[in-house]
Amino acid sequence: MNVKIKQRESFRPFAPIVLAEKAAEYFDLDCLSPYMLVTAPLSKQHRIETEETHAKGLERVNQVRSHLPAITHIDYSARLQTVDKETNPRLHKLLSTFNDDTGTPVLINTSFNVRGEPPVCSPEDAIRCFLATDMDYLVMGNWVLDKRKQPDNAINTAKAVTFEKD
Numbered sequence: 787m788n789v790k791i792k793q794r795e796s797f798r799p800f801a802p803i804v805l806a807e808k809a810a811e812y813f814d815l816d817c818l819s820p821y822m823l824v825t826a827p828l829s830k831q832h833r834i835e836t837e838e839t840h841a842k843g844l845e846r847v848n849q850v851r852s853h854l855p856a857i858t859h860i861d862y863s864a865r866l867q868t869v870d871k872e873t874n875p876r877l878h879k880l881l882s883t884f885n886d887d888t889g890t891p892v893l894i895n896t897s898f899n900v901r902g903e904p905p906v907c908s909p910e911d912a913i914r915c916f917l918a919t920d921m922d923y924l925v926m927g928n929w930v931l932d933k934r935k936q937p938d939n940a941i942n943t944a945k946a947v948t949f950e951k952d
Contacts, residue, residue: 790920791920799864802894806818808892813827814829820870824866826864828862832852834851836849898915
């Protein structure tokens with residue numbers, strides 16, 4: 787995701803979003819974090835302890851440290867967002883469905899932009915970013931765009947995209 791979509795260094799971890807009621811199972815956390823203002827250690831049962839080696843640089847930061855490697859920093863921490871059913875019912879439902887399907891109540895949370903560009907601010911920005919990256923799907927509200935169903939010249943005109951109702 788870092789390389790294909792965000793176009794940034796491969797080792798940079800993402801922020802996790804987690805069901806509020808499951809957060810303590812994954813993080814050493816004694817409060818909610820609805821605005822990504824809290825950094826918490828990953829719970830020991832989800833860590834993969836690395837041996838102290840003389841690894842340096844990319845070799846060291848690329849060591850797998852957990853069963854959730856995309857969100858785990860080198861010190862086993864993560865800057866997380868807890869998702870509560872009352873304050874964010876739609877995102878809570880997405881996380882709950884993902885948890886039901888996979889057994890994991892955690893997904894990646896990141897800004898929608900590529901390196902050096904401002905965050906996406908409109909549907910047109912979203913479509914342009916989707917078409918210019920290796921993203922497979924784009925979901926906007928109840929609409930889904932599938933990259934495979936877009937015309938070859940879609941990158942030249944955001945008006946040529948094919949939407950499917952969710």
